[in-house]
Amino acid sequence: MAGGSRMSRAVMLADYSHGPAIESLDLGPVLPGGALVRIDAATVCGTDVHISDGVFGNLARLPLVMGHEGTGTVVELGPGLERDALGQPIRIGDRVVWAHNWCGRCYFCAVAKQPTLCENTMGYGWGPYEEGVVNGTFSEHLHVSPDSRVLWVPESVSSPLASAATCALRTVMHALDRMPRIRFSDTVVVLGAGPVGVLAAAAAVRSGADQVVLIGAPGSRLAATESWELTARINIDDTEPDERIDAVRNMTEGRGADIVLECAGPPDAFTEGMEMVRAGGTLMVIGQAHGETVPVPTTAMKVRQLTVRTSLSADISHFHDALRFLDRHGGELGLESVVCSRVYSLDQVTDALVAMRSGAEMKPVIIP
Known part of the structure; x- marks a missing residue:
């Protein structure tokens, strides 16, 4: 110029x-x-x-x-x-x-x-x-x-x-860098079907996870990933939290997911993710941008030996x-x-x- x-x-x-x-x-x-x-x-x-x-x-x-x-x-x-x-x-x-x-x-x-x-x-x-x-x-x-x-x-x-x-x-790449590597036997649950959640699901699929579950809304965003090798897509508009938690446990012989990537933001997503992750598993918090306080069940975290990590930018x-x-x-x-x-x-x-x-x-x- x-x-x-x-x-x-x-x-x-x-x-x-x-x-x-x-x-x-x-x-x-x-x-x-x-x-x-x-x-x-x-x-x-x-x-x-x-x-x-x-x-x-x-x-x-x-x-x-x-x-x-x-x-x-x-x-x-x-x-x-x-x-x-x-x-x-x-x-x-x-x-x-x-x-x-x-x-x-x-x-x-x-x-x-x-x-x-x-x-x-x-x-x-x-x-x-x-x-x-x-x-x-x-x-x-x-x-x-x-x-x-x-x-x-x-x-x-x-x-x-x-x-x-x-x-x-x-x-997403920073979050994955801050947690254990995804293994071929892992079940990964992604909470949230916004840009971060959808791209996290794509990364999990190509990381070789055994099962990848995308949970979010609207249904059109879930449908857009139809060609991907996802194990399940769960629409939060059509299900209750207990149903979604049960669905994840049923896919994992009752244990829960090895890794949960919280990409949604609302406080309820953190609580739901805590219920979906297996004992000894990892909950990675990427969302939670609403500035609200979320109750943290510290005793359950300790007894279940959960790893809760966060990532920014x-x-x-x-x-x-x-x-x-x-x-x-x-x-x-x-x-x-x-x-x-x-x-x-x-x-x-x-x-x-x-x-x-x-x-x-x-x-x-x-x-x-």
Whole structure:
């Protein structure tokens, strides 16, 4: 874009009462180690809906450019950015994804080696907007920060699907990294049929588990996975919790699942997962984003020797894992048609948020 227009249309959220609006923003210079990308596709996350609705309060700093999931083509490279996180050369015209920033200097980055807990992290789409720096994906262009890690996108992975990998699938990969490896004899239950749950089920299927059960709603999302090698799909709209718990136990000779991946969010999902996991099994909490308190039966956890683990976000290694998974399995599983739904323009972003809020679509796609 050198010498050309230095403006970009973007979806700004300046105050909650007026909601998102399109603005033309100045594109400032690219910093050393950073990049400017043209957004090829952005996908809508439930977090975007929560930010728009003001659910996160001061965690979202207004005004902000909305959107944190995206794939883009490099149009400018700052001095010093020559290779991606894998050491591959990065050039103008390459299609890339980028991770949010970790400082690399705080205790959690440098000592604990847990960058997802970084004390100074900067996430795209969380604000605040600074003049000349477009740092949200619901836009025509985005400034990739010098502190971000960049990854080249495989040719076999579409831009909408790669965009979904930058949140939902990398979250799944981090969760799987924080728990025992799935064994060939394992029964894995996935609670929740949103993007995270559906992608977790896909990962469990390709991890070689003996049985994979997907529990959630609506029925259309379960039906979309019909070609997958799932043992069962259970619609929560048609069943009661006791029925679902009994169904899992009946599949496992009365023991319960070896692994339960809670990807749903509501407090009841945690309670249900505790009843579904076998003694000595693992409950991985990926959902539970509603900020509500859940009673924890500590005595039962101890007596049954349960392992309860949690996982938040991901680091660059999990972005890489997500892209590799899509490169190898995305086509055979038909993930783009399952996960990525209707395409919207920037001017239709309010409609895309409504579709995500209502659950009518799994991952609305925004093409600027």
